[in-house]
Amino acid sequence: MKVEIIEPHGLCAGVNAAVAKALSLKNVYCLHELVHNEIVVDELKALGYRFVDSLEEVPEGERVVFSAHGVSPDVRRLAEKRSLKVVDTTCPFVAKVHRAAKAFAGKGLDVVVIGDGRHVEVKGIVGEVGKASVVGSAEEAEKLHLPGKTEIAVVSQTTFDAGEVGRILEVLRRRYRVVSTAEVCTASKDRQEAVRRFDGDALLVLGSANSSNTRRLCEVASCRTFRAGTMDEVRSLDLRGVERLGVTSGASTPERFFDEAVKFLRNVPRHVAIIMDGNGRWATERGKKRGEGHIAGAKKLDEVLGWCAERGIRYLTVYAFSTENWKRPREEVDGLMKLFARMLKSKTGDFVRNRVRFRMIGRRGDLSRSLLKEVERLEKLTASFEREFIAAISYGGRAEIIDAVNRVKGPVTEETFREYLYAPDVPDPDLVIRTSGELRVSNFLLWESAYSEYYFTDALWPDFSEAEFDRALESYARRNRRKGGV
Numbered sequence: 001m002k003v004e005i006i007e008p009h010g011l012c013a014g015v016n017a018a019v020a021k022a023l024s025l026k027n028v029y030c031l032h033e034l035v036h037n038e039i040v041v042d043e044l045k046a047l048g049y050r051f052v053d054s055l056e057e058v059p060e061g062e063r064v065v066f067s068a069h070g071v072s073p074d075v076r077r078l079a080e081k082r083s084l085k086v087v088d089t090t091c092p093f094v095a096k097v098h099r100a101a102k103a104f105a106g107k108g109l110d111v112v113v114i115g116d117g118r119h120v121e122v123k124g125i126v127g128e129v130g131k132a133s134v135v136g137s138a139e140e141a142e143k144l145h146l147p148g149k150t151e152i153a154v155v156s157q158t159t160f161d162a163g164e165v166g167r168i169l170e171v172l173r174r175r176y177r178v179v180s181t182a183e184v185c186t187a188s189k190d191r192q193e194a195v196r197r198f199d200g201d202a203l204l205v206l207g208s209a210n211s212s213n214t215r216r217l218c219e220v221a222s223c224r225t226f227r228a229g230t231m232d233e234v235r236s237l238d239l240r241g242v243e244r245l246g247v248t249s250g251a252s253t254p255e256r257f258f259d260e261a262v263k264f265l266r267n268v269p270r271h272v273a274i275i276m277d278g279n280g281r282w283a284t285e286r287g288k289k290r291g292e293g294h295i296a297g298a299k300k301l302d303e304v305l306g307w308c309a310e311r312g313i314r315y316l317t318v319y320a321f322s323t324e325n326w327k328r329p330r331e332e333v334d335g336l337m338k339l340f341a342r343m344l345k346s347k348t349g350d351f352v353r354n355r356v357r358f359r360m361i362g363r364r365g366d367l368s369r370s371l372l373k374e375v376e377r378l379e380k381l382t383a384s385f386e387r388e389f390i391a392a393i394s395y396g397g398r399a400e401i402i403d404a405v406n407r408v409k410g411p412v413t414e415e416t417f418r419e420y421l422y423a424p425d426v427p428d429p430d431l432v433i434r435t436s437g438e439l440r441v442s443n444f445l446l447w448e449s450a451y452s453e454y455y456f457t458d459a460l461w462p463d464f465s466e467a468e469f470d471r472a473l474e475s476y477a478r479r480n481r482r483k484g485g486v
Contacts, residue, residue, distance in 0.1 A: 069120045191217060404421050
């Protein structure tokens with residue numbers, strides 16, 4: 001299945017500003033949902049937000065947030081009467097419609113609002129003029145009855161279907177002389193037009209079911225349409241038979257959710273493990289000392305960490321030094337240990353800034369006291385971060401299994417045995433990449449990689465390119481991982 005991102009998508013400027021302002025607050029009240037998106041609402045609840053349907057539910061003198069959809073003057077007057085501290089996140093485009101409706105009413109014109117009469121934004125606009133007619137379709141516009149009126153003013157809900165707004169205006173202009181600022185916001189209009197242009201066989205709209213702009217995107221599509229508001233809903237989609245899937249999102253959908261969903265649909269592995277082979281040969285081919293190859297390999301690893309972050313890969317495990325590598329010349333081994341120590345110190349700032357957790361797997365007793373101290377310092381400093389970089393140092397798959405067996409107490413199952421491994425909470429690698437043209441696993445993650453997919457490349461590790469990395473990911477995405485099933 002080919003997954004295509006439809007541009008533009010996601011948060012509009014007004015919603016983005018509202019969310020940013022709201023996330024800077026804690027333990028406040030919010031009148032209605034800030035935006036119609038369950039992910040955002042859950043985040044705010046975690047910050048102590050209490051969502052209410054009426055200002056009477058807010059104790060006098062407390063702080064209250066007005067949502068991006070806006071409120072009526074009656075609500076503002078009540079807030080003032082109750083001495084509430086108002087934080088107004090009304091979208092500027094919505095506020096513009098409010099001002100226009102109020103100005104039209106001030107001139108004595110009957111105001112018609114195009115939109116969904118149940119939507120909080122429409123209720124706020126109607127509240128500006130005291131009395132207004134609401135129409136949501138061309139059919140309703142045909143039935144509109146304004147006795148004795150020849151001239152009317154028309155405004156629109158900002159997230160309504162731009163095409164339907166045009167059809168309604170056409171009917172109203174045939175029946176009345178229309179003064180209008182009936183205009184869907186640019187962000188909603190552009191997203192709707194992009195969906196209309198998409199000619200694939202299915203469309204996925206990411207956003208909550210109660211989001212008007214999300215529903216509109218589903219309605220204007222000319223192909224089969226799916227909607228999902230959470231990753232659980234994305235995972236449960238039945239996309240069998242879909243060859244070309246377009247993905248877009250409503251104007252209140254967080255970009256991080258969009259990115260996570262696209263990565264899932266494109267089948268990006270959660271955990272990649274790499275056997276970084278070929279540093280010594282790379283140096284020898286260039287007439288350099290083997291140590292220079294390891295330095296070049298360390299620089300390559302730095303690049304790969306960035307590639308994984310960009311592609312949403314949560315776990316990266318690298319084979320840095322095996323239990324067998326201790327047999328190498330003393331000078332090379334000492335150089336590698338010093339290189340590890342320098343890397344851990346120099347990368348500390350990057351790990352913290354990018355919120356990457358560092359972990360080591362392997363026989364820690366083989367390391368010098370100073371190197372082990374550096375390892376444990378960085379592990380403790382980054383322990384709370386979610387993305388993980390796992391370095392296998394003085395590591396061997398057989399050694400890990402033997403060490404686990406020696407810690408076992410009583411009978412075990414496959415599931416309980418993993419509790420004795422070096423990193424039992426880390427999921428098994430989905431993809432193992434080996435560089436340098438060698439076609440063997442070299443005692444790496446023997447237990448964990450039982451059902452991993454493998455990708456072998458002739459590139460020596462310092463020459464491993466981003467293009468080759470993407471080829472590995474593409475190869476993985478095409479595979480059918482049955483894991484013993486059908």
